[in-house]
Amino acid sequence: MDPAFFARFGLFFKPDFLPPDVCNRLRAAIDAAPTLAAEIEDKGAEAVNEKQRKTSMANVDDETRNLVVERLSELTAALGQHFDLPLEHCQRPHFLVYGEGDFFGAHRDSSEDEDAAEFRKERRISAVTFLNDQTANSRADAYGGGNLTFYGLLNEDPKGEGVGFPLTGQQGTLVAFPSLMIHGVSPVTHGKRYTITTWFV
16 A cells, blocks of 8 residues: 555655665665664563564664664654654664565554563654565565555454555655554565664654
């Protein structure tokens, strides 16, 4: 589904957040960086759990990270206004690459559980930036599958409970949404899915 559908439910979109040359540079930086298996947080502890999440996180160089943080910081006021929240800054962004078969099960980025880690409890708005296109064909610089899927949009309709709505990734686009919103990433079918994720507090 296209961004216009999700915008009706209050999600924030910036299609031109990163231009193609910057996206290409960031993908190259991710490929050149050392990676580790991405973890999930549960009751204050972080651990790899490939039954719930299977993807890699790249430890990019400081120049690359600072470039992204600067761009993201410029959106703080606009996101605060859009979601009517007093946002101050973004947390350290994660540079993610999903290979074939990688996924992230349905989850919330924030938690109201008193045992949750403090960094997770303070998250208010999540932001995902797509660094390459999602396509049905096997284009070398694109990927298939790997839908960012949102749940609970139709909770006022009992028939819509648990229904997921997939967003098609487009290079350079940033999407932001409340961190308590349930979402997930379906398995990638081909290619590599490159994204940057952060959380505004």
